[in-house]
Amino acid sequence: MPRPRSLTQDQVAAAALAVIDRDGLAGLSMRAVAKELKLSTMALYRYVRDREELEGLVVDLVYTEVDPSPPSGGPWDAKIETMALRLRDAFGAHAAIMPLTLTHRHDSRGSLCWGETVAGILADAGITGPRAAVALRAVIAYIIGAIQLEHLGPLEGEGTVAIAALPADEFPNMAETARHARHIGPDEEFRGGLAAVLRGLGGSGAG
Amino acid sequence: MPRPRSLTQDQVAAAALAVIDRDGLAGLSMRAVAKELKLSTMALYRYVRDREELEGLVVDLVYTEVDPSPPSGGPWDAKIETMALRLRDAFGAHAAIMPLTLTHRHDSRGSLCWGETVAGILADAGITGPRAAVALRAVIAYIIGAIQLEHLGPLEGEGTVAIAALPADEFPNMAETARHARHIGPDEEFRGGLAAVLRGLGGSGAG
DNA sequence: CTTTTAAGCGTATGGCGTACACCTACGATC
DNA sequence: GATCGTAGGTGTACGCCATACGCTTAAAAG
Numbered sequence: 166m167p168r169p170r171s172l173t174q175d176q177v178a179a180a181a182l183a184v185i186d187r188d189g190l191a192g193l194s195m196r197a198v199a200k201e202l203k204l205s206t207m208a209l210y211r212y213v214r215d216r217e218e219l220e221g222l223v224v225d226l227v228y229t230e231v232d233p234s235p236p237s238g239g240p241w242d243a244k245i246e247t248m249a250l251r252l253r254d255a256f257g258a259h260a261a262i263m264p265l266t267l268t269h270r271h272d273s274r275g276s277l278c279w280g281e282t283v284a285g286i287l288a289d290a291g292i293t294g295p296r297a298a299v300a301l302r303a304v305i306a307y308i309i310g311a312i313q314l315e316h317l318g319p320l321e322g323e324g325t326v327a328i329a330a331l332p333a334d335e336f337p338n339m340a341e342t343a344r345h346a347r348h349i350g351p352d353e354e355f356r357g358g359l360a361a362v363l364r365g366l367g368g369s370g371a372g
Numbered sequence: 373m374p375r376p377r378s379l380t381q382d383q384v385a386a387a388a389l390a391v392i393d394r395d396g397l398a399g400l401s402m403r404a405v406a407k408e409l410k411l412s413t414m415a416l417y418r419y420v421r422d423r424e425e426l427e428g429l430v431v432d433l434v435y436t437e438v439d440p441s442p443p444s445g446g447p448w449d450a451k452i453e454t455m456a457l458r459l460r461d462a463f464g465a466h467a468a469i470m471p472l473t474l475t476h477r478h479d480s481r482g483s484l485c486w487g488e489t490v491a492g493i494l495a496d497a498g499i500t501g502p503r504a505a506v507a508l509r510a511v512i513a514y515i516i517g518a519i520q521l522e523h524l525g526p527l528e529g530e531g532t533v534a535i536a537a538l539p540a541d542e543f544p545n546m547a548e549t550a551r552h553a554r555h556i557g558p559d560e561e562f563r564g565g566l567a568a569v570l571r572g573l574g575g576s577g578a579g
Numbered sequence: 580c581t582t583t584t585a586a587g588c589g590t591a592t593g594g595c596g597t598a599c600a601c602c603t604a605c606g607a608t609c
Numbered sequence: 610g611a612t613c614g615t616a617g618g619t620g621t622a623c624g625c626c627a628t629a630c631g632c633t634t635a636a637a638a639g
Contacts, residue, residue, distance in 0.1 A: 166605085166606050166614065167604090167606070167615035167617075168604050168615075168618090169606085169616090170616090170617075194594085194595065195595080195596060195597080196594085196595075196596090205618065205619050207619060208618045210598095211617060211618075216597090263474065267471055267474065267520060267524070268471070277543060277546060281544075281545050281546045284545035284546050287545075295552045295553075295556055297548075297552065298552045298553035299560075299564040299568070300565075302518070302553075302561055302565060305517065306514050306518040306520075306521050306565060307510065307513050307514045307569070310514055310516040310518070311510075311513040311517070313513075313517075314477075314509060317474065317477055335488075336484060337488075338488050338491035338492045338495055339484060339487055341495075342504050342505050342508055343505070345501050345504065345505045346505035346509075349505055354505075358509060361510055361572035362514070362569050363572065364572035364575055365567070365570065365571035365572030365575070366572070368575060373582095373583060373584055373638055374586075374635090375585055375635050375637075376586085376635095376636080376637080377585090378587095401625085401627085402627060403627090411588090412588045413589095413627090413628090414588060414590095414628080415586070417627095418585080418587070422627075423628090581638100582637105583639100584636095584637090585634105585636100586633100586636095587632105587633085588633075589632085590631090590632100591630090592627105592628090592629085592630105593626100593628100594626080594627085595625075595626070596624095596625085596626100597624100597625105598623085599620105599621090600621090601618105601619080601621100602618085602620100603617080603618075604615105604616095604617075605615090605617095606613105607613085607615100608613080609610100609611085609612080
């Protein structure tokens with residue numbers, strides 16, 4: 166009976182993401198998104214209850230850019246590496262939204278699908294029961310931590326340079342570590358850490 | 373010559389942390405902190421340049437609650453576990469500040485001291501050079517990721533219950549994993565994941 | 580007691596999220 | 610094709626927020 170909606174929630178989320186990609190997370194406001202959609206500010210509230218919900222939609226949208234289908238061949242750890250890299254690529258392409266994932270991780274269907282596939286790979290590798298629960302959480306913890314570290318100060322970035330310049334008498338180990346870190350790319354760093362995590366998960370049954 | 377300051381930056385940071393602990397991160401505002409200090413809003417600006425700097429001070433303050441001294445005895449992985457638990461305890465006691473650590477991780481002396489000790493433990497364990505750089509970052513990535521996961525939905529919490537109730541035909545592996553996860557406490561989860569990471573780091577020299 | 584310097588405060592500006600009341604376009608009904 | 614109900618779209622307004630600016634004032638130094 167009534168007037169039909171002229172936008173989908175996806176379009177709204179896409180507009181918000183466009184604002185974030187262009188102006189940073191600080192540039193995200195209901196006014197800015199409405200303008201992006203050529204709508205009045207308040208019209209936006211016909212599509213989302215509040216800013217909180219809009220943020221959730223943005224996180225969802227990025228998750229939909231992650232291919233959740235299981236990688237076909239190879240050993241289990243290579244498969245999980247593939248899944249991890251997909252996640253890292255998607256969120257790395259919109260690094261500014263990372264703070265949103267912290268408050269909106271729960272409410273995303275995409276994250277469930279990704280987790281389902283990874284849990285399946287673990288099960289196929291013989292990691293099951295409580296051990297699988299710990300393993301899945303450990304993998305996720307490493308990935309989100311690594312993504313955040315990467316976009317807060319990559320190994321080769323200024324932060325590392327600053328650390329390498331620290332007083333060597335006070336922080337000898339950090340300075341030495343940073344000296345080597347400067348020659349490690351973010352990709353190598355991410356894969357190296359992940360490989361260690363997977364090696365540890367696969368090795369013993371201790372859990 | 374002039375009138376002396378009546379407050380230290382530490383006191384200001386403590387007031388801000390008190391506000392956060394009481395009213396959550398959303399309750400943090402220059403006005404609220406000023407009121408906590410029985411100061412006018414603008415007087416606060418004599419102690420911090422802006423809100424950004426205040427947030428940094430809060431993160432610093434929590435880091436000062438972390439004992440950075442190297443644990444005395446035991447194998448290297450037990451030492452790192454001790455260091456990790458200290459960090460987790462400190463931030464777990466003020467879980468609401470986690471989003472701040474994301475944007476203020478760099479500028480903290482406490483984090484450097486903590487890292488220095490951990491880097492030293494790694495070096496003593498024979499993990500040196502580029503391998504140490506990757507290892508240090510991996511440990512940090514796991515810890516911050518795990519802390520965030522823990523306070524966004526612990527294994528035994530509502531989130532896991534919701535996942536366990538998922539349509540089993542669509543998310544069989546997640547449902548099964550969550551079923552086991554319900555019986556794992558946050559502590560066991562954290563230690564289990566960390567143990568896997570350390571096992572992987574110590575095992576091979578691949579990096 | 581005067582001088583000097585920064586501490587502390589009041590006011591004002593421009594942005595934000597969003598409640599509310601209003602207009603309006605449109606599909607369904609007759 | 611006229612009418613009506615509904616929900617889409619809008620403008621205004623309120624109470625927050627961070628913070629720039631300029632004033633008053635406490636107190637140390639002389």
